[in-house]
Amino acid sequence: MITLEIAGRQVQALPGQTILEAAEAAGIHIPTLCNLKGLTPRGACRLCLVEVTSWRGKVVPSCATVVEEGMTVVAHSARLRELRRTILELLFAERNHICSVCVSNGNCELQDLACELGMDHVRVPYRFPALGMDASHARYVVDHNRCVLCGRCVRACSEIEGAMTWGFAHRGVDTVVATDAGGPWVDSSTCTECGKCVEACPTGALLDKGTSVAEQVKDPEVVSRVTERRPRA
Amino acid sequence: MKRLDVLVCSGTACVSSGSAELKDSLARAIAEAGLGEEIRILETGCMGPCELGPVMLVYPEGTFYVKVRPEDTQDIVQEHFLKGRPVRRLLWEGTAPTVKEVPFFARQHKLVLANCGTIDPERIEEYIARGGYEALARAVSELSPQQVIDEVSAAGLRGRGGAGFPTGKKWELMRQAPGTPKYVVCNADEGDPGAFMDRALLEGDPHAILEGVAIAAYAVGADRGYVYVRAEYPLAIQRLEGAVEQARGMGLLGEGILETDFCFDVQLRMGAGAFVCGEETALIASIQGRRGEPRPRPPYPAESGLWGCPTLINNVETLACVRHVLLGGAERFAAVGTETSRGTKVFALAGQICNTGLVEVPMGITLRELVLDVGGGVPQGRELKAVQIGGPSGGCLPQELLDVPVDYESLREHGAIMGSGGIIVLDDTACMVNVAKFFLEFTADESCGKCVPCRVGTRTMLDILNRIAAGQGIEEDIPRLTELAETVRSGSLCGLGQTAPNPVLSTLRYFPEEYEAHIRDRACPAGVCPDLVHYAVLPDVCRACDRCRQVCPTGAAQGTAGKPPYVIEDKLCIRCGACVEACPFDAVIVRPGRKG
Secondary structure (H helix, E strand, C coil): EEEEEEEEEEEEEECCCCCHHHHHHHCCCCCCCCCCCCCCCCCCCCCCCEEEHHHCCCEEEEHHHHCCCCCCCCCHHHHHHHHHHHHHHHHHHHHHHHHHCCCCCCCCHHHHHHHCCCCCCCCCCCCCCCEEEECCCCCCCCHHHHCCCCCCHHHHHHHHHHEEEHHHHHHHHHEEEEEECCCCHHCCCCCCCHHHHHHHHCCEEEECCCCCCCCCCCCCHHHHHHHCCCCCC | CCCCCCEEEHHHHHHHHHHHHHHHHHHHHHCCCCCCCCCEEEEECCCHHHHHHEEEECCCCCCCCCCCCCCCCCCHHHHHHCCCCCCCHHECCEECCCCHCCCHHHCCCCCCCCCCCCCCCHHHHHCCCCCCCCEEEEEHHCHHHHHHHHHHHCCCCCCCCCCEHHHHHHHHHHHCCCCCCCCCEECCCCCCCCCCCHHHHHHHHHHHHHHHHHHHHHHHCCCCEEEEHHHHHHHHHHHHHHHHHHHHHHCCCCHHHHHCCCEEEEEEECCCCHHHHHHHHHHHHHHCCCCCCCCCCCCCCCCCHHHHHHEEEEEEHHHHHHHHHHHCCCHHCCCCCCCCCCCCEEEEECCCCCCCCCEEEHHHHHHHHHHHHHHCCCCCCCEEEEEEEEEHHEHHHHHHHCCEEECCHHHHHCCCCCHHHCEEEEECCCCHHHHHHHHHCCCCCCCCCCHHHHHHCCCCCCCCEEEEECCCCCCCCCHHHHHHHHHHHHHHCHHHHCCCCHHHHHHHHHHHHHHHHHHHHCCCCCCCCCEEEEEEEEECCCCCCHHHHHHCCCEEEEECCCCCEEECCCCCCCCCHHHHHHHHCEEEEEEEEECC
């Protein structure tokens, strides 16, 4: 066992566990978005950032940083609160997140984070990009306006289903998730229609066709249920 | 043995100004004069003063010719090669007879660049004749890997790629890392705007890089390596490929190097044009054929790099330094430079500077010496305003800070970084908001899009800067920029995002009044931002020559020939500057602020 300090408390963890896992096991909550139990950590959303005092205050994503003996971790501070809130505001400003018309209203991880972090308004200019949606598939829809590029669909598709249908295209603010080498979802020759991407998606970006406002309820835990039952190499 | 050796620079800059044609013309002229047996022409790597290309050197006396055209070759052959009288008009500023007397070279300390512009980079024999592969031979036959690392540590060598991590320490960590195989990667994905240090080294002295890679491999226990070079450097790739072939042919790479048990081989990998692939974890992903995206560190590549194996990644210039440490000894290497920054550093001088080109100076030299003495200062009698050092990750230092020594710590303390060595000199015609905008536009475009602070933060900062430059800035923009800069700096995943705000922060720190003028007075003091200037004709100076009206693409310049003064109709003017250039009397001027 490894002993470390998180948020002023002595915490025990197994070698190879992440700071986030150790914190959660000890009942210390750290906000997350791109992280999903059962998938490889990506460290992309930067909401789970913590300060490691024993590494000269280095700011690291707790989801992707492995614990170390004697480590001291600050999980909550004024600086981290401000960082997380600004990052969340940037996420809201990046695309067109309009909760009142969203299928995931009331069941959305992005919305929950706004409540949790007390983000009652956005201080940076909204970007309002002209993004489309793809409803070509018989059962599912992708709406890029609500995508936060967390990559949970991409990882669920490659790591759990093994289909590797989803990937990223373009770069910077132009990055989008794309099926196969781009093109309509319905034309994908690799998609198995398993639907795990929809379940893993934290927002209303991936949805079941036919759902209306506030009707989409997701089950992201399906990923960990599958991985826990499946023997791992 | 020939009577004369003629060295024609064939670095990329000289190639683009016509060195290939020059060489052909020279060869013809020499043959016509019947001197083919006595004179040898060699193509070398970059000599440095790129602004004055094509340049050439004539040995043994070391006559240095600049801006040589194919038309000049007859004179050179007839006067110099036959009669022994150097052609004065082609000398540096028409005066310096030999390379030793050229001030541009006099203040430099060429260590890493010593072979660049001296040898034919395509011939391994020339490299060997200048002591090439001697350091590798010494390492594999006389020194243990630990002794090599100790020597590099004692020399105080630090990474030349930007961050300045101690090379010896990196090698030590790598040597101790468990797991096999181990890899060595040379990071030649140079991408800063205006920087061409690594390019010149790869093109001008490719064997020095290979030797450095092989020594590093020996020290850390690696048996395979890669040179990751950007595809935009075709000449560098060609010369590296040739160099690898030659080194293999001579038993300097491959199985049983120099008849020892040491085995090591190198492959080239071409980058596909993403700046972020210079970041080590993104570079690893790219070599493995994945999307060029960084991943969080730790684990560092020394623990888990290429295919999960320990991987050492060093910059081109760092590896080029290694042989000098082993050849001359750690003490001699460390004798140059400052307490914390040992050795020399290569810089690419660009922007508003007389001697645009490639220079190598001892670390600790002041910016003033570097820019004014070596670089020759700002041309056309204009005033130096700032020096942008460290590329898009670096910062702008104002003219008042010219006495800051160029070393890792001093530069960081003042808001810039050493970076890989790109220096852009700005004169009083530069608008600092525009400069910040330029660099931020670069990083925002090059952001891979993985993490939120870099992807959205840099773009949002750029939006705000664009708004300020367009005259729509508000008072809150400056604190908002500073807050966003802090989020992007501490929240981003990799070095690209973490350093992206530096150009904005440094210009805000040293030139706040320019931002204020853009926001409060709706004026661009330097007359650069098109929305915050207007064009005017000085009535007393205008001679009604009609030139401005003739070149104006929108009909904004109006008047009748012979009846001064002309006027610029502001509503039609698109600020293209054609009238300013066309006016022979300097009567058309750009005024800061909007009209009225």
